[in-house]
Structures are given as structure tokens and as C-alpha cells.
Amino acid sequence: MKQRKEIYQAMGISQEVISYGEKILEGLKERFEEIDRTAEFNQLKVIRAMQEAKVSEACLSGTTGYGYNDLGRDTLEEVYARIFCTEDALVRPQITCGTHALALALMSNLRPGDELLSPVGKPYDTLEEVIGIRPSRGSLAEYGITYRQVDLLPDGSFDYERIGQAVNERTRLVTIQRSKGYQTRPTLSVPAIGELISFIKAKNPEIICMVDNCYGEFVERIEPSQVGADMVVGSLIKNPGGGLAPTGGYIAGTKACIENAACRLTSPGLAKEVGASLGMMNSFYQGLFLAPAVTAGALKGAIFAANIYEHLGFAVIPDGREERHDIIQAVTFGTPEGVIAFCKGIQAAAPVDSFVTPEPWDMPGYDSQVIMAAGAFVSGSSIELSADGPIKPPYAVYFQGGLTWTHAKFGILKSLQQLVEERVVDLSKYAEKF
């Protein structure tokens, strides 16, 4: 302990902050053990899929040009299909990000005259332009695809009555966002998603159920595709890339859905047969291999942060004891100073760009200033330790990631140190609570 304290102190964490953190940690032992057991299960799931798909050394080198008969790419897609228990998968560096993967899944599986339904409220910000909720060039709306939305009930549960009314003969695809993203609604558990899908399928089994799986992969032991989803979609610079994938996205699902997506990503007739994997395969495989452990580290960080700040009297979503279904943690500071100090602390803990100071700026597409903290090996990667917050009430910061639990821990202690130094937090007031 003495040596550890010394290095923490050398890195700017005071004795008071270290002790507070250690006290919080004492109460989290059992939670962390449960997370480790889930990581163990998911690690074996990944290894088993790689063994069954006969991943070989030859899979790790890439192709160029058209990419015909790309063994690494085709085998990786089989591995994803095995992990998600789907018929097929599309896992490509040519899918540029999560939004692109979701747009691809939607645009390729919907046809003019179809209707898209979100029964879980407003989708992730970037999807508003994909759908055409905010008018945008090339949106689904421009192609004559309409959109309907049913909000969650105030307690976060599904509004089955209104969902039942919203499903009609034109409803072709239902989109379900697993993670709350940057909203305050609860994140959906996989079993809850399963119930919703059963309800939709009972109305009409032909409706395609898609799940936006961003931030949810490997948090639980089953994935939404195991409870009826026809497609699960996500980004490789989040959980399943394990921090190593430098770009990319995935769609896992039924043969028909994946065939549609492949025809749209490349071209009708070419579908999955083309698409050079370039030099990405090594990092895609190795990142996927690490993903269960990386996700577990990020989850521990989220729970540690929730408990640190909840004990200090700040509102946290999810709270310190709640079961987790994604890796995002929201902390409401109630003041701009709190949000800014938190982000400064996260930045100062980074292995890359630790010396820069994040500042609020006018980011395109937002109606207030936003502050972001990230010192990542992969630009924009949010499986790496990162935080951001809009500078507007209720002054909440959204925090996620950490490639290792110990880095997440350091980042959170650093954020607390910053809040103490800027006098947003007075730790002496809370010492007696222990």
C-alpha cells in the first residue's frame, strides 16, 4: 500500500482522496467479483467462437484490392455470428462508425412506403438525421420511409398500449436502442428487450426487430440477438473492438438482413464477396479477444464513479447499486464548474494528451457548449477513458470507458482531486459518513 500511495501522490492525488477512494472500494468487492464472473463467461464464449470458426494465423493478415476470398474477413464474420448466435454477420473496416452501421442496417432493410417504429423514445442524436426527424440530405424520409415513435412511460417501462396502436400494416422495422446514450432514461436489459420483441412479433412476426447495441456488448452474458432480435448493430471503437480496432462497425443478424446490408455496403450482386480487410484483421481479432476484459474494466470504473459521487451527494444515473446494462455513467454536478473540473481530471489522467486542458466549445449539432475529455490511442474511441458534458442544466457529465480498470480508477480519483482543488467538493464534510 505504501508504494502505491507514493506513486499516486507523485501523480497528484492527495492522501485524502486516496483514502476516500479506498473506503468506497471496500464496499464494491462483491459487485466486482460478479463482473469478473461475467467477464470469465464472455471470455470463454469468445475463445470458443474463435476455435470453432478455426481462426488461424493466415486469418490475421489482410487483403488489398477487391478482397475476394478474404479468409480473415470471412472467418471474423463467422466468429461474430457465433458470439451473437446469429445466422450471419457483416464486420468491416468500411463501416466507418456506429451511426454508419445503424444507417446501413436501416437503409438496406427498408423500402419506400415502409414505416420505421421506435418504441423506446427518441433515438441517439445522430440517428435523427438518418431517419429524417431533423430534415437531412439522403435521410430515410427522402426515400419515402416514414417514422413513428412511442416514448417510454415516466417510470422507464414500455408503453405497450401505445406501441400496440402504433404497429400497422406498413410497420416493417422496429429499432430498439439498448443504451440510454446521453439521455436520462434507464438502459434496457437484454431480458427486457426480449419481452418487447415478443410483443412486437406477436403483432406481426414479419417485422424486423433491430437493436442498437452500442455500449452494451459483453456487459451481460447474453446479447439481444439471443432473445429474438433480427439484427444487432454496433461500433468497433466501442466495446467489441476492445480498444484495439482502429475503426469499423458490425451488424450481426439473420441471413436475409445481412445480405441486404452487404448489398448496400458494397453493391447488389457483389454483397459480402468484396471488401479488402487491409491491415485491420489483427487488431479486429485481438480487440475482440480482449473485449470481455476491457468491458469489465470499464464497468468497474462506472460503478466506482457512481459510488464516489453518490456518497458526495450528487445525482448519479445509474445509481451505485443498480444492475448495469451498458458502460455509461452520468453524474449531475448542477454547476458548470463541476462538469469542467471533472473533465479536466479525466484528461489529466490520460496516457496521451494529458498536458492539454479541455474547454467548452460550440460543437456542430448541439444547442449549447460542450466539453469533452479524451486522451485516446484511437481518436474518438469511447471504450477508452473519456467524458463529455453539455454546459447547460442540469450540468451532467457522461463518463465511459477505460481500457483497464486501474486506469479508470486513476481517472476517477484524478477527477475527484480536481473537484476538491477547485472547491466544488469538500471531502472533510463526508469523512464522518464512514
Ligand SMILES: *Cc1c(COP(=O)(O)O)cnc(C)c1O
Ligand atoms: C455511440 C452510439 C451511436 C453512434 O455511434 P458512432 O460511432 O458515434 O457513430 C449510436 N447509438 C448509441 C446508443 C451510441 O452509444
